[in-house]
Amino acid sequence: MSPSSDVTDLVGRAREGQPRAIARLISLVEDASPQLRDVAAALAPFTGRARVVGLTGPPGVGKSTSTSALVTSLRKQGKRVGVLAIDPSSPFSGGALLGDRIRMQEHATDPDVFIRSMATRGHLGGLSWATPQALRVLDAAGFDVVLVETVGVGQSEVDVVSLADTTVVLLAPGMGDGIQAAKAGILEIADVFVVNKADRDGAEATVRDLKNMVAMARRGIGGPSWRQPIVRTTASKMEGIGDVADALDGHHRWLVEHGALERRRFNRARAELEAIALESVRASFAGRGHDVLEDLAKRVAAGDMDPYTAADELVAGTTRG
Amino acid sequence: MSPSSDVTDLVGRAREGQPRAIARLISLVEDASPQLRDVAAALAPFTGRARVVGLTGPPGVGKSTSTSALVTSLRKQGKRVGVLAIDPSSPFSGGALLGDRIRMQEHATDPDVFIRSMATRGHLGGLSWATPQALRVLDAAGFDVVLVETVGVGQSEVDVVSLADTTVVLLAPGMGDGIQAAKAGILEIADVFVVNKADRDGAEATVRDLKNMVAMARRGIGGPSWRQPIVRTTASKMEGIGDVADALDGHHRWLVEHGALERRRFNRARAELEAIALESVRASFAGRGHDVLEDLAKRVAAGDMDPYTAADELVAGTTRG
Incomplete structure (x- = not known):
């Protein structure tokens, strides 16, 4: 069998929902295997259907618990869900996240949920080209929603998440100073704010800070713009998760109505092919x-x-x- | 006056130690001004003399306090010291660092110390080309040592710091699990380990963990290799800082004796010109x-x-x- 028919066969099985075929395809793109181009070509006609949702936030806000809760909520709506959990590339932040991943195991036996951790350390420009390719695999495999989760610790991580159709920024009480200092950066990328651990002291203060930020940023904006909702959750108890799902739906409708979904996907494609082109130029240097x-x-x-x-x-x- | 003679004049004044000329040159390279190439050409003959020391570590270990203490120690040796403090590009980690910077103000009136914060957010590939250019300015301006300090939160930050002649990784007590999980990454980049806050509980356990890591990594290594020293400090009280300076000297001697300094500087130059070349290709796409x-x-x-x-x-x- 030629590699090409191998790949066609794999893509066919991935589209039937076979997890091993999906996993194999992601490995092929992640490892930049010789079949990478065959895979990309075979996937292209089936892409552009999944909704891509990015989730990010500082360490300790409960990102993995929130992602897992959101998967549960989306499954109740009958949606097939893919998750790309991007491990940070810092040598200092590996520990906590590996522990977090275990919390997602509750979905391990659900055939309509596919979860993949991607380690990017050591891949030059790894996030910028490997993650979009893995996303294409899940998109082509027919997942209705793909969640891309990463800890917001570096520019490249933030860049990837902010190329989603909808970007969710998670915060938790007790980070007031950080929010103040960082508000420009957060406002830039968030479509939906989630204040998790809303049962803790200080949650209302965090919500209030965010409301002020959003209100100030909106001043002087002419024409229609998206008003970033602020959703309170306690993900460990599944509280407020339905509201997050509603906020995602609301933002998706807004994107479609304002022609903005097409623009976001165009931007994502542009960033993706630019990253691939630069990587190929870099390889030619070496x-x-x-x-x-x-x-x-x-x-x-x-x-x-x-x-x-x-x-x-x-x-x-x-x-x- | 042509831009070129402007630049020659600026470089001349920077080499006389005039802080405003140094600051202006760094701004020219940081903003990718039209004179950038003139500046680079004018600096080149005067570069390659400064010792470049990278300092990194997770948030909360006391990096800025340690950097400031190290500057004090190096000044006592009569060395002129430049500091490039790289602000993280994450939208979530701006707050703490901005506060930290204030601690370095004690050197603000010393003409033989030059401190510059570099914000890299928003610059695509900003760290990979802007920081080396700022480093060239300080090198050409005759600083004996240039400290490049960054919080170790992203691959690009770590890449830059690890291109130093000597890379110092700072840790503090109470991070045991993190160290275990991250040991591969830390061992890769550290030439000198510093356990700061050594007066706190758990400092000895951290030192012991590090010793075990270093010993395990050395097993099976043939030929001469650098044994990473582990230095205890309490930077806020200037305790152990002289030992850090000694460890830096020791590593520098080792690099020279083993022909490794040249190799490191070659690698730094290669990474630098590759980043510039890729940025120029990227600009041509757009x-x-x-x-x-x-x-x-x-x-x-x-x-x-x-x-x-x-x-x-x-x-x-x-x-x-």
Whole structure:
């Protein structure tokens, strides 16, 4: 069998909902296997249907518990749900998250839920190209909703999540100062705010802070714009999760009505293909142009050449022939 | 005056130690100004002398206090010290750090100390090219040591710090589980371990964990290798800071004796010029090839083309003519 018919067969089985075929396809894209291009080509016609929801927030807000609760809620609506849980690439934050993942095991036996952890450490530009490809696999496999969950600890993590159709930012009580300092960044990316652990002291203060932030940001905005809802949840008790699902539906309707869904998906596709193109250029630096790169780096290190002149020569040398 | 003689004049004044000239040069590189190339060319002959020390560690270990204490210690040795404090790009971690920075104000009136905070949020690939350029400014301005400090929260932050001549990883008591889970990542990048807050409960347990990690990692290593020292400090009381300075000197000597300093600087130059080259390719996608990128992204979003085929066309279209 040629690799191509192998891949066609895998995609067919993934579309029938076979978890092993889905897992295998994700591995093929994640490992940048030789079949990667075959896989991408075979998936393309079946993509563009899933709703993509990003979830992010600082460590300790209960992201995994919330994701798991949201999966339960979406399953009650009869939706098939894929989850991409992106492990942070920091060497310092591995521990807590690995523990969190275990909480999602309750969905492990549900054939209509597919959960995949993606470790991105060590992949240069890993998040920017591997995650969208895994997302394409789940989209083509017919999941109605794909949740992309990541701890908001780095620019690349935030970039990926903010390319979702809808981005949910989770917060918890007792982070008041952090919210104040970070409000510009949070407002930029959030479509829906969730204040989790709403049964704890300080939850109302957090909601109030967020309301003020949203109100201030809306001042002076002309024309129709999305008013970011603030939903209170206690995910560990499933409280408020239905409201989150409603907020997601509300935002989806708004996107469709305002032609904004198409714009978001276009932006996602653009970012995705740009990342792939840059990765292929980078690979060409290290491949055929390897000696050129080494030689130029030596001259820069010695102070004989500035890095901008060297970069020009590298680009010229790689693209010329 | 032509921009070029402007820049030559600025570099001259920076080399005389004028803080405003240094600050101006860093702004020129950070903002990717039109003079950026002139600046890079004017700096190149004067670079390669500063020792570059990276400091990183999880939030709450006392990085800024430690950096400030280390500056005090290096000043006592008569060294001129530059500090690049890299603010995290996460929208969630702005608050604490901004507060931390204030602790470094004690050096604000010392003409032989130059401290610069760099915010990287919003700069695509910002860390990977802006920080090395700012480092070149401080190197050319004649600082003996440049400390690059960042919270270890994302791959790009860690990448930058680990390109230093010597990388210091700071930890504090009470992070035992985190260390266990993250040991592979930490061992990869640390040349010197510092256990700060050594006067607190649990400090000895942290040191013991680290010792075990280092010992296990060394098993099976043939030939000469650097044995990562573990230094106890209480930075807020200046305790143990001299030992950190000694450990930095020890590592520097080891690098020189084993020909490893040259290798590290070569790697840094290579990473730097690769990042600049990729940024210039990316800019060309969005510039001349803009219509091509838009058109391809539309076809990918619609499922008419897979992103790999689109990326090939983008690269071909941009580099052809």
